[in-house]
Amino acid sequence: MPGHHDRRPTRTLGRTTDETGAANLNPVALSTEWSRALSMTAPIVNAPMGGTAGGALATAVSRAGGLGMVGMGSTGSASKLTEQLAFFAGLNRPFGIGLVEVSMARDPLLLSTAIAANPALISVSFASTWEWVAQVHDAGIATATQIADLHEAQRAQAAGVDVLVARGAEGGGHGEPQIGTLPLLTAVLDGVEIPVLAAGGISSGRGLAAVLAAGASGAWLGTAFAACTESLSSETTRQALLAARETDTMLTREFDIADGYTWPSHLPERVLRNEITSINAGQGVGGLTAVHSAAEVVQRLCAEAAEMLSRWS
Ligand SMILES: Cc1cc2nc3c(=O)[nH]c(=O)nc-3n(C[C@H](O)[C@H](O)[C@H](O)COP(=O)(O)O)c2cc1C
Structure with a gap:
């Protein structure tokens, strides 16, 4: 194994059942070296989804033991970020x-506002330049970026990025749909030495267990949190996410072109199949059956993953 990073998940099984047989989800702690280093008690990160993952969702995920991420997408700005940061008072x-590179370039205050908030991690997606890494490091903050193939992963590692998000083609929202999550994750884990989070199509405890068993330092989940009570999704979007099956997504650039957004052609978005409105969702959407709080999602996924992993000890 080329990396020095210990990629074995650790589980502290405390799962119990009450008299109805229902699982008591609270006591399970599932962790990796990376999640422990960040004082997380669950190796789960909510993807920074512009327009969906605001301060309410991020604080709920952090309170549940994961890493809550506020997302500023292509229409993000320093003032919108400041609004969402108000939720973090006292957290x-x-x-x-x-952040994403395009809005960071348009609003130079965006990165400085993010740095001033002193988060544990700043991620920049769809990056083609790397000056931001040193700027963020100078403030003592760790950096992350999403990558879609091994070459991009190695380039980001060489640029000094601390943690990679291996984002497979199954994932919701914008991204380079080149390789499925599992082959991407395994190639990247074998080819870099820094921690790697897995993203794309993970919306169940089984999926979480699979990527942790493969050596991921955690899972970066978008769709699984998009229907949560704390997300910024509209009620219509929530209901569409719950109704969708795993076959109901597609890749498209149509909505971006119609809305005049300047996304490059190699970055289509995965949306729910429909012709009217862009609802970003990954192939794991079929696993969403009810609206839950972010804490319930974190606890259920960890409990299920710990149970799955315990079968192999
Ligand atoms: C509703 C939604 C909005 C998203 N917005 C962003 C964004 O603003 N910035 C970004 O880097 N990724 C964004 N993504 C992609 C996620 O970072 C991540 O790659 C993806 O959600 C992982 O796949 P999953 O949705 O199957 O969990 C978004 C995804 C979704 C579902």
Whole structure:
């Protein structure tokens, strides 16, 4: 194994059942070296989804032991970020902020506002330049970026990025749909030495267990949190997510072109199949059956993953 990073998940099984047989989800702690280093008690990060993952969702995920990320997407700005950061007053848990290069370039105050908030992690997606890494490091903050193939992963590692998000083609929202999550994750884990989070199509305890068993330092989940009570999704979007099956997504650029957004052609978005409105969702959407709080999602996924992993000890 080329990396020095210990990629074995650790589980502290405390799962119990009450008299109805229902699982008591609270006591299970599932962790990796990376999640422990960030004082997280669950190796789960909510993807920084612009327009979906605001301060309410991020603080709820952080309170539940994961890493809550506020997302500023292509229409993000310093003032919108400042609005969402108000939720973090008094949080006492690690959190992160996720930006995309295009809005960072348009609003130079965006990165400085993110740095001033002193998060544990700043992520920049769809990055083609790397000056931001040193700027963020100078403030003592760790960096992350999403990558879609091994070459991009190695380039980001060489640029000094601390943690990679291996985002497979199954994932919701914008991304380079080149390789499925599992082959991407395994190639990247074999080819870099820094921690790697797995993203794309993970919306169940089984999926979480699979990527942790493969050596991921955690899972970066978008769709699984998009229907949560704390997300910024509209009620119509929530209901559409719950109704969708795993076959109901497609890749498209149509909505971006119609809305005049300047996304490059290699970055289509995965949406729910429909012709009217862009609802970003990954192939794991079929696993969403009810609206839950973010804490319930974190606890259920960890409990199920710990149970799955315990079968192999
Ligand atoms: C509703 C939604 C909005 C998203 N917005 C962003 C964004 O603003 N910035 C970003 O880097 N990724 C964004 N993504 C992609 C996520 O970072 C991540 O790659 C993806 O959600 C992982 O796949 P999953 O949705 O199957 O969990 C978004 C995803 C969704 C579902």
